Amino acid sequence: MNRRAFLALAAASACAGASAPVAAAAPIFRRGASIHNLMNWASVESADKSRFAWPPFAGEAHQTPDAILANLGKAGFDFIRLTIDPGPFLQFEGARRDALDDVLRANVMRLIQAGFGVIVDFHPVSQVPAYAPDLITARLDSPLFAAYGRMIGRTARLLRDLGLPRLALELMNEPQYGWDGASAARWQAMLVELHAQAQAVAPQLPIVLSGARGGDKDGLLALDPAPFRGSDVWWTFHYYAPHVFTHQGVRADQGDARFWRYLSNLPYPANSVDKAAVLEQVARNVDAEPGLSASQRGAALRGAKAAASAYLDSGFGRNAIWRDFRSVVDWTRRSGVDPKRILLGEFGVTRTYGPYRASDDGARARWLTDVRVEAEANGFAWALWAVTGYGGMALVERDDGVAFDPVQLRALGLRA
Numbered sequence: 001m002n003r004r005a006f007l008a009l010a011a012a013s014a015c016a017g018a019s020a021p022v023a024a025a026a027p028i029f030r031r032g033a034s035i036h037n038l039m040n041w042a043s044v045e046s047a048d049k050s051r052f053a054w055p056p057f058a059g060e061a062h063q064t065p066d067a068i069l070a071n072l073g074k075a076g077f078d079f080i081r082l083t084i085d086p087g088p089f090l091q092f093e094g095a096r097r098d099a100l101d102d103v104l105r106a107n108v109m110r111l112i113q114a115g116f117g118v119i120v121d122f123h124p125v126s127q128v129p130a131y132a133p134d135l136i137t138a139r140l141d142s143p144l145f146a147a148y149g150r151m152i153g154r155t156a157r158l159l160r161d162l163g164l165p166r167l168a169l170e171l172m173n174e175p176q177y178g179w180d181g182a183s184a185a186r187w188q189a190m191l192v193e194l195h196a197q198a199q200a201v202a203p204q205l206p207i208v209l210s211g212a213r214g215g216d217k218d219g220l221l222a223l224d225p226a227p228f229r230g231s232d233v234w235w236t237f238h239y240y241a242p243h244v245f246t247h248q249g250v251r252a253d254q255g256d257a258r259f260w261r262y263l264s265n266l267p268y269p270a271n272s273v274d275k276a277a278v279l280e281q282v283a284r285n286v287d288a289e290p291g292l293s294a295s296q297r298g299a300a301l302r303g304a305k306a307a308a309s310a311y312l313d314s315g316f317g318r319n320a321i322w323r324d325f326r327s328v329v330d331w332t333r334r335s336g337v338d339p340k341r342i343l344l345g346e347f348g349v350t351r352t353y354g355p356y357r358a359s360d361d362g363a364r365a366r367w368l369t370d371v372r373v374e375a376e377a378n379g380f381a382w383a384l385w386a387v388t389g390y391g392g393m394a395l396v397e398r399d400d401g402v403a404f405d406p407v408q409l410r411a412l413g414l415r416a
Contacts, residue, residue: 028079028117028165028166028168028206029078029079029117029119029166029168029234029343029381029383030078030079030381030382031076031077031078031079031381031382031412031414032077032078032079032080032081032116032117032119032381032382032383032384033072033077033080033081033383033384033385033386033387033395034080034081034082034083034121034346034383034384034385034386034387035064035080035081035082035083035386035387035388036083036123036385036386036387036388036389037061037062037063037064037388037389038057038062038063038064038082038107039057039062039082039083039084039085039103039104039107040083040084040085040123040125041061041085041125041127042056042057042085042087042088042127043055043056043057043058043059044127044128049128050128050129050130051091051128052087052088052091052092052128054092054096055099055103056085056088056092056100057088057103064387064388065402066114067402068387068388068396068402069110069111069114069116070114071402071403071404072116072387073114073115073116074415075404075409075414075415075416076413076414076415077116077414078116078117079116079117079118079119079166079383080111080116080117080118080119081119081121081170081345081383082107082108082111082118082119082120082121083121083123083173084104084120084121084122084123085123085124085125085127085131086122086123086124086131086136086148086151087124087125087127087128087130087131088100089151089155090131090144090147090148090151091128091130091131101154101155101158104120104155104158105158105162108120108159108162108167109162112162112164112166112167116166117165117166117167117168118166118167118168119167119168119169119170119208119343119383120155120159120167120168120169120170121170121173121208121345122151122152122155122169122170122171122172122173123172123173123174124136124172124173131144133172133174133175133176134176134177136148136172137172137175137176137177137186137187137190140186140189140190140193145190148194149193149194149197150197152169152171152194152197152198153197153198153200153201155169156169156197156198156199156201156202156205157201157202159202159205160201160202160204160205167205167206168205168206168207168208168234169198169202169205169206169207169208170207170208170210170236170345171191171194171195171198171207171208171209171210172194172210173210173215174210174214174215174238175187175190175210175211175212175213175214175215175219176214177212177213178211178212178213178219178222179212179213183212184211184212184213184219184222187211187212187219188222188223188224191209191223192227192228195207195209195227195228195231195233199231203231204232205232206232206233206234207228207231207232207233207234208233208234208235208236208343208345209223209228209233209234209235209236210235210236210237210345211223211237214238215236215237215238215345215346216237216238216239217237217239217324217327217328219237220235220236220237220328220331221327221328221331223235225335225336225337229336233341234341234342234343234381235332235337235341235342235343236342236343236344236345237328237342237343237344237345238344238345238346238347238385239321239324239344239346239347239371240346240347240348241316241320241321241324242311242314242316243257243260244260244263244266244307244308244310244311245266245268245270245311245316245349245359245363245367246347246348246349246350246367247260247350248260248263248264248265248266248349248350248357248358248359249261249263249264249350249352249356249357249358249392250350250358250391250392256303256307258303259300259303259304259306259307260307261285261289262282262285262286262289262300262301262304263282263285263304263307263308264281264285264352264357264358264359264360265278265281265352265359265360265363266278266308266311266312266359266363267312267363268316268317268359268363268364268366268367269315269316269317269318269366270311270312270313270314270315270316270317271312271315271317272317275309275312278308278312279305279308279309282301282304282305282308283301283305285304285357286300286301286304317370318370318374321370321371321374322374325374325375325378325380326378328342328378328380329378338379339378339379339380340379340380340381342378342379342380342381343380343381343382343383344371344375344380344381344382344383345382345383346383346384346385346386347368347371347382347384347385348368348384348385348386348393349364349367349368349393350364350391350392350393351364351392351393351405351407351408352392353392353397353398353405354398354399356391356392358392361407364407364408364411365407365408365410365411366411368408368411368412369411372411372412372413373413376413384408384412395408404416
């Protein structure tokens with residue numbers, strides 16, 4: 001769609017908004033995917049890893065070919081969740097800070113002109129510790145959080161000035177706290193402040209709000225929507241349940257996640273294959289791991305078998321997904337929120353390809369199908385994680401390719 005058509009649509013949307021409440025507005029996001037490489041994991045200075053390099057998003061890894069965008073459109077995706085590392089926007093000042101706005105504006109316009117809606121998602125990462133997500137949200141009265149709020153307002157103004165429909169601003173991805181009442185309440189207060197910064201300059205701009213607890217459903221359920229009534233809000237949560245299944249093969253070092261690297265070919269539903277065969281595969285994976293001492297190998301085997309056994313014994317399947325999503329629907333009813341304003345902002349499963357050893361095609365297709373179908377049955381929009389990226393959860397068939405994995409496309413009800 002060309003710019004003139006978009007402007008005409010914007011005018012029509014503005015007229016409709018004048019006579020209808022926000023809750024009655026037509027959905028503008030339904031089936032999306034996250035692009036995580038264009039403006040995230042910025043380049044850092046080779047001599048000083050505590051500072052971002054200039055320019056931060058110009059490396060080969062920050063390119064998304066036109067062929068990928070074309071394939072997204074052909075498959076049937078209608079919006080892109082564009083993740084943004086806020087660190088460079090907080091570090092750079094003056095002309096370089098202005099230039100970052102130009103880069104963001106150009107990327108948004110490129111996606112819009114390719115036919116997609118766009119959610120601009122501020123997505124903190126810990127690459128440069130000074131701008132790590134836990135520091136940004138450490139205190140409501142910190143200078144860093146104040147700077148983050150000013151960045152939200154500045155970006156809201158930028159998106160407002162584009163004058164186009166099908167744009168939204170996600171205030172923060174996966175706040176990494178809120179597992180207790182006090183910190184959950186602090187996030188509520190922070191969200192009110194960030195929302196106010198955006199509303200002050202762009203009152204008509206759709207805003208995407210996430211609960212704490214890493215953006216999971218329980219974080220959303222802990223939010224009080226009352227302070228946001230009357231504004232154009234989408235509510236988001238992420239779904240990777242259970243992590244032991246969706247993150248098979250991922251190399252992590254925290255807690256029980258350190259055993260995920262030894263898991264592959266787990267069944268879904270959890271009780272659909274023989275347990276002994278699954279545990280034999282776990283043992284083979286541990287045996288194949290290089291560099292472990294005898295004691296480390298024994299501990300790895302015990303931990304990985306325990307993780308796999310707990311999953312298998314849980315019987316996790318579509319009924320569990322139904323219950324989880326039903327709890328979100330119940331929250332919308334209690335809160336007066338339109339379920340069509342719920343965004344399943346991330347979901348996905350690692351897969352076996354290239355260097356990655358993870359889920360098999362059948363199990364991951366069943367999980368993706370069940371999550372997508374249950375989301376759509378409840379009226380939720382959804383965004384797959386992610387189009388490209390390393391770690392085994394990419395839509396592209398190969399990390400260096402532009403064609404898509406047909407198993408995921410079919411599971412998502414899209415054109416393979």
